[in-house]
Every structure is written in C-alpha cells, then in structure tokens.
Amino acid sequence: MNVNESEECPCKSGKLFGECCRPIISGEAKAKTAEELMRARYTSYVTGDVDFLRSSAVPAIQEQFDEDASKAWSASAQWHGLEIIRTEKGGARNKTGVVEFRALYTANGEFCNHHEVSTFVKDDDGWKFEDGELVAEQPIVREQPKTGRNDPCPCGSGKKFKKCCGRGA
Numbered sequence: 309m310n311v312n313e314s315e316e317c318p319c320k321s322g323k324l325f326g327e328c329c330r331p332i333i334s335g336e337a338k339a340k341t342a343e344e345l346m347r348a349r350y351t352s353y354v355t356g357d358v359d360f361l362r363s364s365a366v367p368a369i370q371e372q373f374d375e376d377a378s379k380a381w382s383a384s385a386q387w388h389g390l391e392i393i394r395t396e397k398g399g400a401r402n403k404t405g406v407v408e409f410r411a412l413y414t415a416n417g418e419f420c421n422h423h424e425v426s427t428f429v430k431d432d433d434g435w436k437f438e439d440g441e442l443v444a445e446q447p448i449v450r451e452q453p454k455t456g457r458n459d460p461c462p463c464g465s466g467k468k469f470k471k472c473c474g475r476g477a
Contacts, residue, residue, distance in 0.1 A: 309387070311355055318354040319347035320389045333360045338435070342398025342405030342428035345435040347390060350411055353378075354387040365437045366429065381415075388412040393423075403430050408443070421445070 311318060313326030321328050329351035331337035332344060339345035345364060352360040358378040362370050391410040398405020404427070411422040426440040455462055461472035468474075 309355055311351075317347075318351045318387060318389070320391070321347060325351075333357055338433075339364075340400050341395075342402075342407050342430075342435055343392060343395050345428060345437065346392070346407040346409060346426060349437060350390040350409075353382045353385070353411075356382045358382060364435075369437060369439075384415060385420075386414040388414065398428060398435075404428065405430075405435070 309318075311325045311330075313324065313330060315325050317323050317325040317328035317330075319329055329348040332339050332348040333352050333355070339348060349361060349364055352358065352364075356379065358375055361378055362373045362375065365373065389412050391412070393408040393410065394406075395408075396406040398407060406425060406427055408425045409423075411424075413420050413422070423443040423445065424440045425443060427438045428435050429438050430436070455469050455474065457468070457470040457474060459469050461467050461469045461474070463473050465472050
C-alpha cells in the first residue's frame with residue numbers, strides 16, 4: 309500500500325506519515341523510543357516495506373526472518389490500525405523497553421486482533437525489536453452461575469427454566 313507523506317500515518321499516532329514513521333522506515337531518522345520503533349514496524353507491514361522489519365530487529369530475529377512470508381502476509385491483510393495499550397521504559401535514556409499493543413487487520417475475510425507484548429533493546433545503532441509474546445484474550449466469566457434446564461426460572465415464574473425463559477434455548 310502506498311501512503312502519501314501528507315496522509316495520516318497508518319500507526320494512528322495522529323501525525324502525518326512524513327513526520328512520523330516514514331523517516332524511521334527510510335533510515336533518515338532513528339526511533340527515539342521503543343514505541344516509535346513499534347509504530348514504524350507496524351507501518352512497514354501496512355506499506356509492505358518488510359526490509360525494515362528485518363533491519364529493525366536483533367541479529368537472532370534477523371537470521372530467522374522469512375522475507376517472502378512477511379511480504380505475502382503484509383500484502384494479503386487489510387490494515388485497520390495500531391493501538392498502543394501500555395509501555396514500560398523504552399524511553400530515550402533506557403536500554404530496554406516493553407510495548408503492549410493491538411494490531412487490527414482483516415485477513416481472508418476475518419477480522420483479527422493481534423495482541424502482543426514486545427520487548428525492545430537499545431544499542432549503539434538504536435532501538436531493536438527483540439521478542440514478542442502473544443496475549444491470549446481473557447474468556448468471558450459469568451457473574452451468576454449458569455441456569456440449568458430443570459432449575460427454577462430466574463424470572464420468578466415458578467416454572468422450570470426449560471418451560472419458561474429457556475424455551476427454545
């Protein structure tokens with residue numbers, strides 16, 4: 309996907325692409341924080357610039373990076389935005405940082421919510437992606453116990469649930 313410099317940046321920072329992620333992805337500027345690097349990495353998926361994904365990672369990740377698979381996934385997805393949930397450290401004076409985020413996209417007609425906690429390290433070359441761990445979405449927990457078919461209906465009718473509000477359920 310081509311993004312014009314004067315368009316809103318795909319990372320949803322509220323800045324223009326030319327002032328936000330483009331200078332970092334192109335190498336004109338370095339990410340000042342782990343969050344800036346995370347935003348640029350997301351945007352590189354949106355724009356299909358997967359070379360940046362390799363170069364912005366630590367050597368161990370670079371070695372196992374599959375450029376063809378990353379290009380295919382990048383091109384096949386419809387990208388909806390990035391939501392930064394929280395950051396730990398990752399500032400200009402830190403050497404490590406954590407960014408928890410959600411990347412929203414549609415793939416194969418299915419809406420996806422990629423929720424991850426990523427770790428970053430800073431060396432003489434700047435911030436690098438170190439690792440990421442998916443966050444499992446929490447299951448819905450009922451506040452009340454489930455009403456059984458033969459239990460009294462919770463509406464107070466005096467009937468069994470299956471003959472009252474549970475009819476057809």
